[in-house]
Amino acid sequence: MNALEQLRRSVDRDEVFEFLRPKINVRDLDLTHGTILYLEDVSVSFDGFKAINDLNLYIDAGELRCIIGPNGAGKTTMMDIITGKTRPDTGSVFFGQRIDLLKLSEPEIASNGIGRKFQKPTVFEYHTVFENLELAMEGDKRVWPTLRATLSGEDKDHIDETLTTIGLQEHAQAYAGALSHGQKQWLEIGMLLMQNPLLLLVDEPVAGMTHQEMDRTAELLTSLAGKRSVVVVEHDMDFVRSIARKVTVLHQGSVLAEGSMDDVQNDPKVVEVYLGE
Ligand SMILES: Nc1ncnc2c1ncn2[C@@H]1O[C@H](COP(=O)(O)OP(=O)(O)OP(=O)(O)O)[C@@H](O)[C@H]1O
Numbered sequence: 001m002n003a004l005e006q007l008r009r010s011v012d013r014d015e016v017f018e019f020l021r022p023k024i025n026v027r028d029l030d031l032t033h034g035t036i037l038y039l040e041d042v043s044v045s046f047d048g049f050k051a052i053n054d055l056n057l058y059i060d061a062g063e064l065r066c067i068i069g070p071n072g073a074g075k076t077t078m079m080d081i082i083t084g085k086t087r088p089d090t091g092s093v094f095f096g097q098r099i100d101l102l103k104l105s106e107p108e109i110a111s112n113g114i115g116r117k118f119q120k121p122t123v124f125e126y127h128t129v130f131e132n133l134e135l136a137m138e139g140d141k142r143v144w145p146t147l148r149a150t151l152s153g154e155d156k157d158h159i160d161e162t163l164t165t166i167g168l169q170e171h172a173q174a175y176a177g178a179l180s181h182g183q184k185q186w187l188e189i190g191m192l193l194m195q196n197p198l199l200l201l202v203d204e205p206v207a208g209m210t211h212q213e214m215d216r217t218a219e220l221l222t223s224l225a226g227k228r229s230v231v232v233v234e235h236d237m238d239f240v241r242s243i244a245r246k247v248t249v250l251h252q253g254s255v256l257a258e259g260s261m262d263d264v265q266n267d268p269k270v271v272e273v274y275l276g277e
């Protein structure tokens, strides 16, 4: 880059003042039609391969939706598109009626109402469960040196409430590194909850869990819906059956079937796709 280009870039407002750009305000989230997420005619190709192919998906406010589909169906890519990690080639993605997610950066989306849980838990192993939740709180409260000093009663209540939701009250003072795999997964969900998301995306939450941990995860995810919407991608069919209300089957980047677990499992198109795996 030559000096002139450098100067041009430095006066480019978007680049220099990105942090000053107006944030979306979740209070602007318009849910008048009861739909919190709209994906319409969305497609994306990687090197000519259509990973998402004219996908149309609508998630209701407060619903718990399970997404299933064979390997490579585009489930994770769909989450990447919602969270701004991957930009679609065509189509639109709206959060509520008015918030165009394609106009927002990945951090803007993450800090404004859409939480995402990746498969591998990423907790701060050398901090306690309580501290992990504290660190995950919104805004400046994340700054370490001020932590103890600024923890208000309200914040503490929020942490306690989250500890109860994720069932780790008795482990509040345990180091996160000492938790079981399942407990770490719950802690990470708790960390997302500290940011008060209205939509939570969870990719393969029960991989590697014991049966007991799976049951507890089913209860947890079920309890989260209602106040917020939860989208769960999972391969474990017993688990999906235990939490499912409405199930969407993705195949080759679009919706193959949608309905109750019984509906989709008895759908000949779905049977064919799974048998052909
Ligand atoms: N960044 C990328 N570059 C190239 N190809 C990609 C990229 N991301 C995904 N793909 C391809 O897109 C397809 C869909 O992948 P995706 O990970 O979304 O599937 P999935 O439904 O999550 O599968 P799984 O159940 O195995 O997790 C796959 O063929 C994958 O190889």
Ligand SMILES: [Mg+2]
Residues within 6 Å of the ligand: 075, 076, 077
């Ligand atoms: Mg995946």
